[in-house]
Amino acid sequence: MRVNDIHTDTELSDVARLFFGDDFPSVSLEYDGKTFTVELPEKRYEFEYADDIYGVIPPAHKIGRLSKIAVYDALCAFTGRDMAWGALTGVRPSKLFYECLRSGMDNAAAVDAMQKIYRVSGMRSSVLDEIIKAQKGKVEFSSEYYNLYVHVPYCTTRCSYCSFVSAPIAKNRAQSQQYVKLLCDEIMRSKDLLRECGKKILSVYIGGGTPSALDDDTFAELLDAIGDLGCEYTCEAGRPDTVASEKADIMRSHGVTRVCVNPQTLNDKTLAAIGRSHSADDFFRAYDTVRARGFDVNCDLIAGLDGETLDDFVKSLDGVYALRPQNITVHSLSKKNGSAIRYRSDENSDISKMLDHALTHVDGYRPYYLYRQKRQAGNLENIGFSLPECECVNNITTMEETVGVMACGAGAISKIFENGNISRFANMRDVSLYISRYDEKLTAKLDCFRAAFA
Ligand code: SF4
Incomplete structure (x- = not known):
């Protein structure tokens, strides 16, 4: 060769x-x-x-x-x-750890193999070991269950590092209402198809964007279409300035069990610099609002934000740890095409220390899922930590690809797991095209699932 x-x-x-x-x-x-x-x-x-x-x-x-x-x-x-992850460049290093286990190795031998074969560092190999142990009993492959994913492509403002399809809600109010009407139809017809084909819904995840940026009535209409399915049900309310009592009450009355309220950093200067329209105090208020209603909470932080020191990151992490949310997810900054800031080789030089700090100061949490992205600062990872037995099943099964995904909304990608094969169906990414070509694309998506289920 x-x-x-x-x-x-x-x-x-x-x-x-x-x-x-x-x-x-x-x-x-x-x-x-x-x-x-x-x-x-x-x-x-x-x-x-x-x-x-x-x-x-x-x-x-x-x-x-x-x-x-x-x-x-x-x-x-x-x-x-x-490199911390050695020769690995893929999204899911845990899959290689599982491959070692399937070959007959025990966990200790798999840790050794990750280091010797793929040159993964001792610390990252041990983190994989902890993750695989935390996932035990929650990750089994099943073609009977599907995760329902719902995408809302609107936010209050655009973060400087954002590469997602996300439009400012204030300028797109009328479009968001038209979008949600079609989205509700897609959700109901997708749920009907799963039911007709004998499939069950394992978990629901409304992501984006910031779903809670929708106005209250439109948000309630969306949650009505999803319904209370009696399963793990996450709603992203990533921007703390979108979480008022009314929003939290709507989520509570519709069966949402887990809410993501994301400070990203507790440093107000950085929050302003990255284009987020909220302060650290807004985050604390939003956190109290959702916890007071009994939701499990996930909080996202980003390591490697421009201008942040290790000390800034540690203060943010400690501030979030002090609240004891069920889940904390630490992302390494990723600068992709589509974001206002781009990949640079002079990225934040403290990022490796930030991630190492997060991995070694776990304060009662344990890592439970992990994924990597291309162009991620420091070639590191995004990693989810959980209080024991509070792991998000949607994150585990979606990331490990053990349960298929029925995905609804602009840019959402369905994954169909049947007969040992994975097939994908991507909805129109552009919101205007999602709206204008709705009937044609929905028919194609449902046909794709029917053919796979036949
Ligand atoms: S909250 Fe998320 S989706 Fe919205 S602009 Fe920021 S990074 Fe993009």
């Missing part, structure tokens, strides 16, 4: 991007059936990988994964640096 220039190979160029960002040098790879040869400017590296260690990699993936490991090993030698 010869890959003359890894710029042309997505998987291999993702490895180079870990070290150099988008501007990486010429790297070529050759495999002659025994030796991987990696050539870099004025350097040449050769590697052979013995089967006694790498034998756990399934044959169909072996050359591809070893090629990534070879490029990673060469770049470590070339730059003198290594």
Whole structure:
């Protein structure tokens, strides 16, 4: 096998991007059936990988994964640096840990394999071990159950790092009402189809955007369409300035069980700089409003925000820990196309320390799910922490891809798990197109599910 220039190979160029960002040098790879040869400017590296260690990699993936490991090993030698997640560039490192367990390893051997095979650091391998233990009994594959996901693409203002489809609600009030009418129809017809086909709903998640940015009547109309399904039911109310008592009462009366109220940081100066229209005090008020009504609460924080120090991050984390929400999710800043700020190689230099701090100062919480994104500052991760037995089943089953997703709304992607296959159906991403092509796309989506269920 010869890959003359890894710029042309997505998987291999993702490895180079870990070290150099988008501007990486010429790297070529050759495999002659025994030796991987990696050539870099004025350097040449050769590697052979013995089967006694790498034998756990399934044959169909072996050359591809070893090629990534070879490029990673060469770049470590070339730059003198290594990465917390080693040669891994995928979204779900836990899947490889599960693969090791399925091959017959126990947890300790799987921790060892993550380090020896994929070059994952000792700390990250141990975190995976804790996550897999926290997921025990909550992650079994099932084609009988589906998660219902509902997307609301409106917010109060746009955060500077946002890459989602999200429009300011104040300028789009009339469109949001028209959108929700169609969304309610999609939800009801999607629920009907699941019921007709003998499928059950495991959990509901309303995300966005900021669903609570809708006006009260429109919000209640949406929750009426979903109904109280008697299962775990999360509603994102990420912007604390959208959580008044009326909104919280509507959620309570419609069966919502879990609410996300996201400070992102408790530093008011940063909140203003990243374009969020609320203060830390607004967050504390919103938190009290939802906790007073008995909801489980998740709070998101972001590590690596521009201008924040490790001390800023620790203060935010400690401030949130002090409230004892059921879940805390720590995101590493991701700067993608579509956001006002872009990926830079001069990202916040404290981000690794921030994540390491979060992983080592858990204060009664345990990590329970994790995912990574491309262009994530420091090549790190997003990680969810939970008080014991308060883990969000939707997050676990969606992230580990063990339960399918019936997704409704603009840009929402359904995942259909049938007969060992995963198929996807993407709704129109643009809200205007979602509205104008609603009938045609809904028919196509329901047909896609019916064909898979047949
Ligand atoms: S709250 Fe979320 S969806 Fe809304 S603008 Fe900010 S990052 Fe984007």
